[in-house]
Amino acid sequence: MTDKKNFDSDFCGSLPLHHINSIQDYGYLLIVDKKLNIIQLSENIVQLAGKRAEELINSSLVDFISSEDLVKIEELLKRGLSKRIPLYLQFTAQQQTSLFLALLHVEADYIIIELEKQEENYNRSFADVFQEVKYISTAIDQADNVQEVCNIAIHELRKIAGFDGILMYQFDKDWNGTVIAEEKDERLDQYLGQTFPASDVPKQARQMYLKNPYRLIPNRDYEPIRLYPVINPVTNAFIDLSDCNLRGVAKVHLEYMKNMKVKASMSIRVICNETLWGLISCHHLEPKYLNYELCSIFEWLSEVISTKISLIVNKQDYRNSKQIQEKRVALTDQIYAQDDIATGLLKDDSGDILELFNASGVLISINGRSETKGNIPDRADLYNLIQWFESRNLNTVYSTNSLSAIYEDAAAYSAVASGVLFIPIAQTAGDFLVCFRPEVIKNIDWGGDPNQAINFTDDGKKYHPRTSFELWKQTVEQQALPWTKNELEVAESLRSFLFEFTIKQAQQ
Template sequence: MNKKNFDSDFCGSLPLHQINMIQSYGYLLVLEREDLKIIQASENANEILGLAVQQLVRTSFRDYITKEEADNLYFKFQTDIIEKVPLPLTIKTEGYTGRFVAIAHVKNGYLILEIEKAGEENSFLNVFQELKYVMAEINRSESASQASSVVVHQLKKLSGFDRILMYKFDEDWNGTVIAEVKEDDMDAYLGLKFPASDVPRQARNLYLKNPYRLIPSRDYTPVKLYPVINPVSQAFIDLSDCNLRAVAGVHLEYMKNMKISASMSIRVIRNDKLWGLISCHHRSPKYLSYEVCSVFELLSSVISNKIASIENKEFFQYTSALQEKKSRLIGNTYSYLNLSEGLLNQDINVADLFNAKGAVLTFKGTTSRIGDVPDEEDLKNLIYWLQSKGDEEVYSSRNLPGEYEQAASYQEKVSGILSIPIDAEKGEYLIVFRPEVITTVTWGGNPEEAVRFEADRQKYHPRNSFSAWQEIVSQTSLPWTEQELEVAESLRSFIFEFTTKHLKN
């Protein structure tokens, strides 16, 4: 099934960094670095600073906070700090005093301050105590699925969200729900797969900058900045790494279709790449203070480290097992000084190495076979096709019939192929085959309807339904792993060296 790739073709090109408004649960100020003058402000800043935004611009932020806080802000950001830094603020205006947290961003020529009301200290301490228990539970987990189950259940206790789920991205950035806890009367998503366009490419990139994304209410009124154009850059200000950044309309519609009013997403990182997301849903508006969000940010690091530890251990164990099998194959080949004997006819063979059901070696006019492989005429045509591709590197596919039409006639025993060229011009290859594995994928809604366009093909809407929608996937094998492809490449190098040095005649 060839799905429409909304993730790259459309959704992935939306300019989220150009959203020039903020959510209404906080306030945004842009300051000159040298004198802390306000050069841009969100239009709701009058709520805490006491002046209309037009009057605030060009005043000094020093006038609204204590001298100690102003000096601290100034001196901290005369350096080249690039990380976002939280700072406590006490804002005092005529007849008003308030405690706030400011998240400060250093930009080229100016500072961005995201300002939120400070939470209650006791609340923060209580949550932090609970967090220590959650961390201990996560660290006791022995698998990624067990760690994921622990974190969603404990996060629900800490936050009170109606539903929390963890989903893991696959190689195509579709997300599968691997853990879920929810209120009894909510739809279940456990085991469902969601298309990549639900969290499109540019949104995923933002999670590498921002540990979490909070939307306390989908029905908020966006707050504009004044002036609209940043006076330093002479362009829209880039709010892509701001927690307060306004939400794209299509995502608010997506939330409405999901029947939720508030959401929070927390990243899970493995080896500097986005592994998955913890997604929190609430049916009514729900705000979490910056302090509590910071606890969740810390928890994101804990679960990320644990999953990385578990999966890296599995990765290295599997890699070690592959290398051990490859070494035995190489040893056998040197013992017999014969490729066919060493790779196909011993107690371990190349099909065992690659978890395949069949293998073929075509070399010096002879074809050797083991296991389930195409018949002689089909094999000859397949090799002609491989030659026509002109590949001198390892070639792999888990959907051979989708790339080579004639393979559909024998897809049951051969849907996956891993081809190692020995001398492609002569039609000499080492090829291993995997059989078809028919799978049923249950999607959260029809992936072909992930995006619904209006008549002008410009405006679009997310799907209305997240009900289970099943797809039967055929003509595919188990995927070839990163480690297997690396071993195949090293085996190609060995075969080249072996044939060059030991089989000259």
């Protein structure tokens, strides 16, 4: 037997990525107080100002920008905006003026300003950009299913930005990501259908994607630029760079990119119902910088893709919910017609309890009388299982799709009862019903051995990512199809109805 393990590493998920305290070298960082005095900055500012970082501390930003730009900043601050506010700034130093795209992040006691130099002679009209995005948005909007949305998304994003390869993967409940769409040239390895362990995108990285729509790393071999001073004088701690595009990259992730043989990457989030649903991962064999305009297109399309996937998922969920509710109503009508719970649940006239819960077997125990239908464990095994359930004093619906993981004896009959749905009706009277689902053997194609995803050094203080992404096959046994949210909600609703029905019968 091979279990499906949880590969979401607590160690990786605890690394303070937002306090990395360095930036990538394709831009500059200034931290100013509310009076626009410089209190912290990236050390590469010397390239612009011709002065060392320590000489610029307590200088005023006003000394380097025009009065027009100062007015723009003041107006933006008055409007109460706080995160990722874009504007163009003319930065003047050493008798030279450079145009930058600036991103402002307004915190309680200071303002972070990211500066990215603008490409010369690069000027596309809004109409050109809008037309491009509108075309893609229309194509995505006309898609009928999630897979079609994913295929359109990666094809169009690759066409816009020219990455050597793009793939989209969807997270499962354990945060492993399975590649569901892919478009690459022949120099990059193919991963379609393969699954990557949760530790590849650890917890704190996933949380950052809820704040930031994309993450760009133009060159894995960049020179990290430190901040000066190291400690932010306002917070007396490392500054929080969570929202910054320029935020430095953890060494372990750069090593991961090297092992994948890519020099540039970009990841774009996909959100469904306010939860991180998946990521679009872009790879390039050589360094590749994307200007802010292009990144903004990706950000815009992230919203378009997320909205469409949410719409499709919710529409399907509504249909499923409606169907199962209709089956439940038919079953309750059947119980009333038969004036008997067991007969009503097992009768086939308009669907039975097995059809309602997509189960293969059921045991119903009411008033000391037991009825069964379908495939269930042997009598002795069933007796012991019920004793185990009763020892847990359950008064709400209980479910699992891997019974043997919590009740070892169930391994012997996992073929018929890997999944159980236990619905207590009247705990004191010992009335209940339990549905069974059979084992569904699942083969998982991993992108590299997930057990080697994290490799610690001998002293246990550092770790390295896996070096191989070659196909690694795993067979997961003794698990059934999971019980859905709709099924569990209907099970609780049915439990309430059956409890009230038994009380009415007792009163009569």
